[in-house]
Amino acid sequence: MRLVIAIDGPAASGKGTLSQKIAAHYGLKHLDTGLSYRAVAKALLDKGLTLDDEDIAAQTAKAVDLGAMKREELAVHAIGEAASKIAVMPRVRQALVEKQREFASLAGGAVLDGRDIGTVVCPDAPVKLYVSASPEVRAKRRFHEILARGNEADEAQILADIKVRDERDMGRSDSPLKPAKDAHLLDTSKMTIEAAFEAAKNIIDVVAIKN
Ligand SMILES: Nc1ncnc2c1ncn2[C@@H]1O[C@H](COP(=O)(O)OP(=O)(O)O)[C@@H](O)[C@H]1O
Numbered sequence: 001m002r003l004v005i006a007i008d009g010p011a012a013s014g015k016g017t018l019s020q021k022i023a024a025h026y027g028l029k030h031l032d033t034g035l036s037y038r039a040v041a042k043a044l045l046d047k048g049l050t051l052d053d054e055d056i057a058a059q060t061a062k063a064v065d066l067g068a069m070k071r072e073e074l075a076v077h078a079i080g081e082a083a084s085k086i087a088v089m090p091r092v093r094q095a096l097v098e099k100q101r102e103f104a105s106l107a108g109g110a111v112l113d114g115r116d117i118g119t120v121v122c123p124d125a126p127v128k129l130y131v132s133a134s135p136e137v138r139a140k141r142r143f144h145e146i147l148a149r150g151n152e153a154d155e156a157q158i159l160a161d162i163k164v165r166d167e168r169d170m171g172r173s174d175s176p177l178k179p180a181k182d183a184h185l186l187d188t189s190k191m192t193i194e195a196a197f198e199a200a201k202n203i204i205d206v207v208a209i210k211n
């Protein structure tokens with residue numbers, strides 16, 4: 001069966017963790033589309049280039065190789081912030097969405113996670129999940145994630161940054177973050193990773209049986 005699973009949600013809601021578990025369980029490839037926006041931002045920052053020139057950002061986006069993106073290099077907090085700034089640019093999105101759709105058309109199906117997978121990248125996906133959690137819970141998760149990597153972090157600052165990023169991601173005119181009309185909503189605020197995975201599996205299995 002060719003199963004495409006679209007997973008969207010705000011920063012640190014747990015969509016990446018859930019996507020990896022779902023991909024492993026169903027034997028599907030996984031693409032974290034956030035990394036592609038982060039790769040553009042990092043390339044610009046590394047070269048000391050401005051984040052607000054759409055021509056330069058779009059050229060950089062065209063050169064992104066989805067197969068070469070490394071989470072360890074791109075998971076830095078500041079790169080996430082910069083990514084959401086270049087992600088408002090339509091021509092950056094166009095270049096990256098083209099590559100993401102190509103990935104989604106992989107023979108055996110795939111799991112993609114991001115902000116616009118169910119609404120723009122794969123609007124025909126048979127399974128769409130919208131993963132959320134309160135800003136406070138998400139800030140705490142990201143805070144512990146940074147500490148676990150051996151780095152220092154300020155939880156209040158992370159919460160403030162998450163709120164600004166939510167506003168930017170939900171408020172932009174091109175492909176704003178929102179649940180697709182046919183998305184299943186999964187609020188993980190009070191769920192463990194395992195409980196969120198079980199809830200997602202129950203939703204996906206119903207679709208998988210029908211197909
Ligand atoms: N349901 C959950 N309960 C507790 N921690 C979680 C849960 N889901 C994810 N996490 C943790 O929260 C952090 C952010 O999760 P991640 O999957 O990277 O979020 P996103 O991809 O939405 O940014 C990670 O450290 C992850 O282990």
Ligand SMILES: Nc1ccn([C@@H]2O[C@H](COP(=O)(O)OP(=O)(O)O)[C@@H](O)[C@H]2O)c(=O)n1
Nearest residue numbers: 011012033034035037083084087114115116
């Ligand atoms: N499909 C996507 C994925 C990410 N993005 C942008 O890229 C930024 C970083 O995404 P990410 O998924 O890596 O961020 P986290 O949720 O891991 O913090 C987001 O804040 C969005 O602005 C997007 O616009 N569309």
